Ligand SMILES: NC(=O)c1ccc[n+]([C@@H]2O[C@H](COP(=O)([O-])OP(=O)(O)OC[C@H]3O[C@@H](n4cnc5c(N)ncnc54)[C@H](O)[C@@H]3O)[C@@H](O)[C@H]2O)c1
């Protein structure tokens with residue numbers, strides 16, 4: 001019920017902040033928005049992410065700081081001071097350094113006793129785009145939302161409830177555990193994707209025209225904002241560096257093996273490196289936290305025409321097949337789309353057979 005939802009002030013109305021505002025508004029909650037850029041705040045308001053904060057507006061119950069990491073601590077402490085009864089949280093991608101900055105600024109401001117009202121958070125959801133126009137109400141749906149308990153149980157509960165209502169799955173961690181985990185699953189991959197994509201700058205147009213989904217999959221996040229990522233990498237350097245050193249060592253192993261691929265042991269060394277990649281990837285959880293490898297994959301080729309996807313899902317509903325996950329790929333230059341359906345393992349072959357029997361171009365991927 002709208003009346004029971006706490007009111008929210010979003011500080012920083014870019015991709016993350018405006019997404020929080022859009023979702024909270026869609027649930028019926030009151031949202032104010034504020035940004036150092038009047039344009040970003042006005043766009044967020046026009047999108048429906050909240051009303052512009054004005055002096056004299058009602059004090060919010062919760063302040064969500066969604067500014068870049070370099071100004072996050074300052075905005076958190078400013079919010080703790082301006083709203084003495086509000087719970088304050090943030091969505092920044094690094095937690096240890098921001099926590100230390102908050103404690104230092106709070107001590108200088110003489111508000112150390114208020115620190116329990118600040119509950120650090122980080123939704124593991126985003127896009128390779130910035131700004132309010134890229135915001136999506138459903139951005140956080142079923143994604144992990146890390147919350148670091150502050151020591152104030154009520155404030156922590158308020159932030160956990162906020163994260164859940166926004167669609168996230170709450171994961172509790174200390175700031176140190178957070179920084180070490182995201183170094184592995186977010187920060188190192190960003191560097192790898194950017195470095196691979198940067199090699200493309202010197203490629204011929206004719207080579208780039210051949211790029212398929214493999215390259216697109218591995219480089220999507222290379223489109224992310226460099227100014228944001230410099231702050232993230234610099235702010236978590238201690239956790240990211242050892243991982244990059246291991247990556248560099250593995251890369252060196254590939255270089256050595258390729259120096260003389262026919263030499264004894266060279267192909268085994270390569271195979272081991274590639275096999276370790278398969279093993280690592282198979283550990284990534286899919287829907288409901290299960291390994292994605294536990295599902296069977298059924299590929300369906302569809303004409304790139306309106307209504308095709310709808311018909312496919314209608315047939316699956318008739319068959320009583322629950323789709324656990326779905327991905328769509330378009331063949332460049334061809335009017336055909338490939339739909340990769342994840343279904344329960346024991347249903348892989350029968351689903352493909354039933355689709356074929358209904359005239360569809362489908363097969364079970366083994
Ligand atoms: N981009 C992602 O995928 C992603 C995912 C999860 C978390 N985060 C975190 O969310 C935060 C915001 O990232 P984003 O991608 O939304 O960035 P963004 O650039 O889209 O938006 C940031 C907004 O903050 C405003 N801003 C900057 N300094 C401010 C200040 N001092 N006071 C008020 N407003 C200020 C900017 O004008 C901008 O509108 C970052 O801390 C980032 O680490 C990002």
Ligand SMILES: O=C(O)C(=O)C[C@]1(C(=O)O)C=C[C@@H](O)C=C1
Pocket residue numbers: 092093123124125126127128129185186187221224
């Ligand atoms: O999917 C993306 O585009 C993201 O950039 C999301 C992503 C991530 O690495 O998973 C990026 C940084 C954030 O701190 C959290 C989420």
